[in-house]
Amino acid sequence: MTLKCHLELLASYNQWMNAKVYEAASRLSPEELARDRGAFFDSILGTLNHIVVADTIWLQRFATHPACVDTLREIATLPTPTRLDEVIFRDFQDLYGHRIWLDERIIHWIDGLEESDLDWVLDYHNVKGMAASRRFSSLLLHFFNHQTHHRGQVTTLLSQAGEDVGTTDLLALIPEEPAS
Numbered sequence: 001m002t003l004k005c006h007l008e009l010l011a012s013y014n015q016w017m018n019a020k021v022y023e024a025a026s027r028l029s030p031e032e033l034a035r036d037r038g039a040f041f042d043s044i045l046g047t048l049n050h051i052v053v054a055d056t057i058w059l060q061r062f063a064t065h066p067a068c069v070d071t072l073r074e075i076a077t078l079p080t081p082t083r084l085d086e087v088i089f090r091d092f093q094d095l096y097g098h099r100i101w102l103d104e105r106i107i108h109w110i111d112g113l114e115e116s117d118l119d120w121v122l123d124y125h126n127v128k129g130m131a132a133s134r135r136f137s138s139l140l141l142h143f144f145n146h147q148t149h150h151r152g153q154v155t156t157l158l159s160q161a162g163e164d165v166g167t168t169d170l171l172a173l174i175p176e177e178p179a180s
Contacts, residue, residue, distance in 0.1 A: 010144040011110040015103040022096050024163040044157045053081040058143045061124040067117040071109040
């Protein structure tokens with residue numbers, strides 16, 4: 001399996017898991033979603049906002065890659081978050097709709113990449129303004145890993161609130177192969 005195929009799997013997993021997490025979260029009241037639960041980003045709503053904030057920041061950086069200018073154009077024009085704890089959407093339904101929109105663009109963007117695009121070295125600045133240069137493929141792995149990390153926090157918070165997300169393993173999306 002090529003690296004691009006692995007990234008397509010991660011993009012699908014991201015979309016699948018976000019749908020499950022948001023479905024479980026939608027069963028909670030606005031007060032329960034916003035309740036400070038002592039997490040890194042306080043609440044379920046705060047953590048879900050953080051994932052959208054980080055995704056937006058990274059996708060805007062990725063939009064500077066020559067192969068991504070067209071597929072990420074819509075995201076590049078969004079307002080750039082200024083803090084990692086920024087709450088872009090206070091209303092859960094607005095956040096949910098944006099998440100669906102964002103995940104569709106991520107799928108389309110990853111599908112449009114070529115294997116050769118992954119070797120590019122991306123120059124960018126972090127949120128503190130420090131310059132960095134890293135291999136594009138490694139940054140994409142970080143991008144998907146970051147989502148998984150914080151979704152794990154959200155599934156714990158949801159579980160503590162009495163909502164079961166169900167199966168969360170990537171294994172659920174890995175196709176069965178014929179026995180060798």
